[in-house]
Amino acid sequence: MRTERTHTETRGGTEAGSTALRLDAVTKVYGRNGRGVKALDSVGVDIARGSYTAVMGPSGSGKSTFLHCAAGLDQPTSGRTWIGDTELTGMNETQLTKLRRQRIGFVFQAFNLINSLSVRQNVELPLRLAGEHLDKHWLEEILARVGLGGRASHRPSELSGGQQQRVAIARALITRPDVIFGDEPTGALDTVTAREVLSLLRSCVDDTRQTVVMVTHDPVAASYADTVLFLADGRLVGRMDDPTADRVADRMTRLGAWA
Incomplete structure (x- = not known):
């Protein structure tokens, strides 16, 4: 059963320090000379710490661009973004790389593991790249939490797809991040394995107050979230709290060109 918590999209309703992620009037235009494509159009949202948010919309609605701008993988054309109290807007690539790490x-969706490294080495990699101290007790706790405590020395090729995605989740957790971003994290998995991975992400939120923001096209995946944000034609057009797969699927039929 889900832990009850409060979510808000308005800055006036959030407590100090309770916002994990903020977008303020973010617009992203690709292309120039009057021929640009507006992938995001004045999107504004606050996402609370310790929450699980799914982002959904038709193909071309701006889901991936939302994730890229929110995570500092791309700079907005206009507007501002924050991770916690840190504003990303105006950071150079070196600063953004450090923040992301x-x-x-x-x-x-693609697990992006290094085949020549063991499970343990793949999970450690973000800390190694950042030159930070590795807490071995935390590493063991993370591996146990994702169900890979007995497979730390295995290579990715020796694991199932679901186990590889568990390695990717452990790798995402190792730095104790402000936010975990998922981009179709179950898209390459069968239904049973996908539900296991979604349950693991759910437990990250419920058990350790981690913040998860997941782009997905799947109403069942979205039903694991606390809140679903709906995008259409680059705009934020709706929000659903305590979603179910049926309610999400119904709302998806009434977005953008299908409205």
């Missing part, structure tokens, strides 16, 4: 975790 230290304060953001990523879980993608």
Whole structure:
């Protein structure tokens, strides 16, 4: 059963320090000379710490651009973004790279593991790259939490797809990030394995107050979240708290060109 918590999209309703992620009037235009494509159009949202948010919308609605701008992988054309109290807008690439390594975790559809490294070495990698101290007790706790305590010395090729995605989640957790971003994290998995991974992400929120923001096209995946944000034509057009798969699927039929 889900832990009850408060979410807000308005800055006036958040307590100091309770916001994990903020976008303020973010617009992203690709292209120039009057031929640009507006992928995001004045999107504003606050996402609370310790919450699980799914981002959904039709193809071309701006979901991936939302994630890229929110995570500092791309700079908005206009508007401002924050991770916690740190504003990303105006940071150079060196500063953004450091911030992503230290304060953001990523879980993608492609597991992005290094085949020549063991499970343990893959999970350690963000700390190694950042030149930070490795807390071995924390590493063991993370591996146990994702169900890989007995497979730390295995290579990715010796694991199932679901186990590889668990490695990716452990890697995302190792730096104790402010936010974990998931980009279709179950898109390459079968239904049973996908539910296991979604349950693991859910437990990260419920058990350790981690913040998860997940882009997905799947109403069942979205139903694991506390809140679903709906995008259409680059705009934030709706929000659903305590979603169910049926309610999300119904709302998806009434977005953008399908409205």
